[in-house]
Amino acid sequence: MNFRWEWEVFLRDTGGGESYLDWMISAWGWTLAVSALAWLLALVLGSAVGTLRTVPSAWVARLASAWVELFRNIPLLVQIFLWYHVIPALVPPLKEVPGFALVVFALGLFTSARVAEQVRAGIQSLSRGQQAAGLALGLSLPQAYRFVLLPMALRIVIPPLTSESMNIIKNSSVAFAVSVSELTLFALQAQEETARGIEVYLAVTGLYVASAFTVNRAMTWIEARVRVPGQAAPERR
Amino acid sequence: MIEIRNVSKWFGAFQVLKDCSARVDKGEVVVVCGPSGSGKSTLIKCVNALEPIQEGEITVAGIPVTDPKTDLPKLRAKVGMVFQHFELFPHLSIMQNLTLAQVRVLRRTREEANEKALKLLDRVGLRDQAQKFPGQLSGGQQQRVAIARALAMDPLAMLFDEPTSALDPEMINEVLDVMVELAHEGMTMMCVTHEMGFARKVAHRVVFMDGGEIVEDASKEDFFGKPRSERAQLFLSKILQH
Numbered sequence: 319m320n321f322r323w324e325w326e327v328f329l330r331d332t333g334g335g336e337s338y339l340d341w342m343i344s345a346w347g348w349t350l351a352v353s354a355l356a357w358l359l360a361l362v363l364g365s366a367v368g369t370l371r372t373v374p375s376a377w378v379a380r381l382a383s384a385w386v387e388l389f390r391n392i393p394l395l396v397q398i399f400l401w402y403h404v405i406p407a408l409v410p411p412l413k414e415v416p417g418f419a420l421v422v423f424a425l426g427l428f429t430s431a432r433v434a435e436q437v438r439a440g441i442q443s444l445s446r447g448q449q450a451a452g453l454a455l456g457l458s459l460p461q462a463y464r465f466v467l468l469p470m471a472l473r474i475v476i477p478p479l480t481s482e483s484m485n486i487i488k489n490s491s492v493a494f495a496v497s498v499s500e501l502t503l504f505a506l507q508a509q510e511e512t513a514r515g516i517e518v519y520l521a522v523t524g525l526y527v528a529s530a531f532t533v534n535r536a537m538t539w540i541e542a543r544v545r546v547p548g549q550a551a552p553e554r555r
Numbered sequence: 556m557i558e559i560r561n562v563s564k565w566f567g568a569f570q571v572l573k574d575c576s577a578r579v580d581k582g583e584v585v586v587v588c589g590p591s592g593s594g595k596s597t598l599i600k601c602v603n604a605l606e607p608i609q610e611g612e613i614t615v616a617g618i619p620v621t622d623p624k625t626d627l628p629k630l631r632a633k634v635g636m637v638f639q640h641f642e643l644f645p646h647l648s649i650m651q652n653l654t655l656a657q658v659r660v661l662r663r664t665r666e667e668a669n670e671k672a673l674k675l676l677d678r679v680g681l682r683d684q685a686q687k688f689p690g691q692l693s694g695g696q697q698q699r700v701a702i703a704r705a706l707a708m709d710p711l712a713m714l715f716d717e718p719t720s721a722l723d724p725e726m727i728n729e730v731l732d733v734m735v736e737l738a739h740e741g742m743t744m745m746c747v748t749h750e751m752g753f754a755r756k757v758a759h760r761v762v763f764m765d766g767g768e769i770v771e772d773a774s775k776e777d778f779f780g781k782p783r784s785e786r787a788q789l790f791l792s793k794i795l796q797h
Contacts, residue, residue: 445640445642447638447639447640447642448642448644450600450605450638450642451636451638451642451643451644452644453605453627453628453631454603454605454631454634454635454636454638454705455631455632455655455656455660455704455705455708456628456629456631456632456633456656456660456661456708457628457655457656457659457660458628461659461660465644465655465659466644469646470644470645470646473646546645546646546688546690547687547688547690547691548645548687548688548689548690548691548692549645549688549690
């Protein structure tokens with residue numbers, strides 16, 4: 319095999335005064351920014367919706383279920399297009415919103431449905447007596463959730479949330495479809511311009527792996543930090 | 556102090572409580588016993604409205620529990636409850652378990668709450684465990700902490716829902732000792748339990764339930780001397796023969 323590596327391709331000028339390396343780093347930044355903001359949105363909305371799915375009020379729980387079903391039954395790529403093409407047509411002010419923000423919304427809401435399911439399962443895995451004990455002490459239902467149920471439930475769901483947080487980085491690659499200048503879009507364009515697809519894709523793959531792995535380590539660190547003394551250590555993944 | 560009048564409750568089509576009436580006066584210790592599935596745990600959970608009822612009326616210290624206008628958290632804060640499975644909050648230290656509701660519900664300062672908590676831990680013999688977490692204590696110790704947690708709210712009455720039936724035999728006495736002491740101090744207590752030795756020692760009255768009904772409500776002497784109902788006789792002969 320007489321294939322020759324040509325990693326110098328990253329030092330070539332893109333024609334705009336910056337190298338392909340510079341472009342790739344900035345694309346990586348966009349990937350991380352989309353992922354981080356979408357994750358924040360997913361965590362906040364998902365925890366809220368997951369909690370509401372467990373409350374006694376039937377119509378609140380049903381509304382929360384509807385949310386979950388809506389966002390997890392439509393393919394992510396279709397949701398991105400809906401946010402980009404359909405929703406701004408129906409709500410004209412959204413035409414001013416940059417594609418980056420629409421992708422954050424799409425990815426954040428999509429993932430919030432998945433986070434909500436984890437949080438709901440976490441709450442329901444606690445014994446019914448925990449809520450009763452909180453209420454019996456005179457806590458209101460919201461207080462029982464805040465001080466008794468959620469602190470334990472969120473600890474329980476850290477392992478599945480770790481998978482979700484890694485998924486969101488990988489899923490952010492669909493943002494290329496609406497021209498957000500992230501890693502996957504960079505890879506597509508750079509390999510076309512330079513004809514060095516192998517080096518470009520390998521480098522991009524390396525960055526995705528490194529990002530997801532770092533997130534995994536961070537979540538494991540958090541998991542260890544908040545572990546409750548006297549409780550069995552969770553299984554290592 | 557606690558008045559239960561003509562209470563009926565259904566789970567779906569199944570009637571768990573049938574026209575139950577009972578009362579616990581101030582300073583009185585009432586033991587509720589009966590075979591499993593007789594509705595005794597359900598009845599005691601209705602007293603602080605952890606379980607809703609469909610018919611009848613319950614009042615605690617003159618406040619109607621079943622009235623939708625009643626401020627339930629405020630009422631529950633005045634009624635201590637101890638559960639079969641302890642239900643300590645696993646992510647909070649023993650101290651935090653004892654102070655959470657004092658601070659959040661009674662609006663006591665941290666200092667007041669800590670002081671109260673330490674005093675009660677002293678009393679149940681667990682002061683040196685204050686900084687540990689529930690998972691690091693034995694079952695008997697956890698249940699004593701649970702009693703202390705309920706007492707920290709300065710309750711008017713205490714409800715015990717089978718407080719010793721999840722415990723290993725060697726830990727039952729340490730919990731019963733705390734309960735006996737409480738009874739001697741004049742605490743109003745309603746206890747669902749099979750511990751007939753405890754009933755003999757401190758109960759004023761014994762309520763016997765079977766099939767969702769209160770079959771017998773008698774003074775301790777009458778109940779252990781000559782229970783009037785056949786069902787109570789059968790029950791006693793079964794649990795007292797060993």
